Amino acid sequence: MSIVDYLPPNPIIINVTATAADAIExxxxxxxxxxxxxxxxxxxxxxFTERDVMTRVALxxxxxxxxxxxxxxxxxxxxxTRSTSLAEATSVMINYQRRHLPITEDDGRLIGILSIRHVxxxxxxxxxxxxxxxxxx
Amino acid sequence: MSIVDYLPPNPIIINVTATAADAIExxxxxxxxxxxxxxxxxxxxxxFTERDVMTRVALxxxxxxxxxxxxxxxxxxxxxTRSTSLAEATSVMINYQRRHLPITEDDGRLIGILSIRHVxxxxxxxxxxxxxxxxxx
Numbered sequence: 001m002s003i004v005d006y007l008p009p010n011p012i013i014i015n016v017t018a019t020a021a022d023a024i025e026x027x028x029x030x031x032x033x034x035x036x037x038x039x040x041x042x043x044x045x046x047x048f049t050e051r052d053v054m055t056r057v058a059l060x061x062x063x064x065x066x067x068x069x070x071x072x073x074x075x076x077x078x079x080x081t082r083s084t085s086l087a088e089a090t091s092v093m094i095n096y097q098r099r100h101l102p103i104t105e106d107d108g109r110l111i112g113i114l115s116i117r118h119v120x121x122x123x124x125x126x127x128x129x130x131x132x133x134x135x136x137x
Numbered sequence: 138m139s140i141v142d143y144l145p146p147n148p149i150i151i152n153v154t155a156t157a158a159d160a161i162e163x164x165x166x167x168x169x170x171x172x173x174x175x176x177x178x179x180x181x182x183x184x185f186t187e188r189d190v191m192t193r194v195a196l197x198x199x200x201x202x203x204x205x206x207x208x209x210x211x212x213x214x215x216x217x218t219r220s221t222s223l224a225e226a227t228s229v230m231i232n233y234q235r236r237h238l239p240i241t242e243d244d245g246r247l248i249g250i251l252s253i254r255h256v257x258x259x260x261x262x263x264x265x266x267x268x269x270x271x272x273x274x
Contacts, residue, residue: 021196028192053195054187055165059158064195099254117236120257127264134271 003086003103006119007112011036016045020057020072021064023048034100036110037073043108046073049100079104082111089114140223140240143256144249148173153182157194157209158201160185171237173247174210180245183210186237216241219248226251 012035014023023035027050037046048069056072057064079102080089093101093116101114149172151160160172164187174183185206193209194201216239217226230238230253238251 024191024195028196033188033191050187050191051170054161054170054190058161058190058194058201059165061200063198117254117257120254120261124257124260124264127261127268131264131267131271134268 001086002082003080003084003089003114004082004111006086006122007103007114008118009112011110011113013038013110014048014069015040016070018069019065020048020053020067020069023069024053024057024064027053034113034115036102036113037069037075038110042110044079044102044104044110046070046075047100047102047113048073051099080114081106086119090116090119138223139219140217140221140226140251141219141248143223143259144240144251145255146249148247148250150175150247151185151206152177153207155206156202157185157190157204157206160206161190161194161201164190171250171252173239173250174206174212175247179247181216181239181241181247183207183212184237184239184250185210188236217251218243223256227253227256 012026012030012032014026014035014037016037016039027035034047034049036044037048039045052072052074057067078092078096078098080092081104089101099116103111103114105111149163149167149169151163151172151174153174153176164172171184171186173181174185176182189209189211215229215233215235217229218241226238236253240248240251242248
């Protein structure tokens with residue numbers, strides 16, 4: 001199974017010219033904790049998460065409608081490509097303490113955002129199925 | 138194993154008289170995504186998470202130093218006690234779409250905050266160990 005099979009559909013994609021408020025509104029509307037920030041070619045420039053909202057926006061004293069998203073996104077972004085193994089991607093997330101990891105094509109265009117929680121949920125399901133299968137052998 | 142064994146040590150505990158900024162500062166300082174809000178008897182009155190920072194504080198136009206934490210915490214809080222099973226607590230978190238669940242004594246005093254991510258990580262470790270053990274039998 002490829003890392004791409006672990007990606008939730010329809011990631012939130014925000015342009016580098018947007019404001020923090022634009023990204024936060026999209027994340028609230030979609031009930032998601034992360035957005036990929038891309039340039040005009042669809043190349044990933046950064047990632048913005050609810051952790052960034054808390055650490056960089058909430059107590060800044062600035063109006064989020066006036067904050068360029070590029071001021072508060074995390075960059076240079078740690079990312080992985082279609083050919084990265086799930087184990088590698090997971091260990092990158094753990095080592096860099098990131099809960100979200102953008103997965104891109106080799107040219108940097110976004111495929112989706114891997115979430116550690118989603119990976120762990122799938123892993124629990126797979127291991128449980130594996131145990132059930134071996135019990136039936 | 139009891140649910141208490143899954144609780145990370147030293148939860149963030151904030152008094153009901155505090156402001157949103159007090160809670161956010163503690164969460165940033167400790168690198169944690171949730172705080173329990175307790176009254177003067179240590180009884181849990183609510184929970185405040187980085188999701189609440191995003192949905193209730195960031196775009197409110199209010200200064201977090203002026204927002205009573207009781208205005209933006211989640212309450213009535215869904216909670217569990219020492220005797221709740223891990224399976225029950227996990228299903229409560231999934232059904233209510235909560236990533237954090239306060240665990241209390243029967244009288245409502247906080248023991249700790251269960252995190253779905255932490256539970257999933259432990260579950261992966263346990264299942265992996267179980268598979269390794271049965272492979273060695």
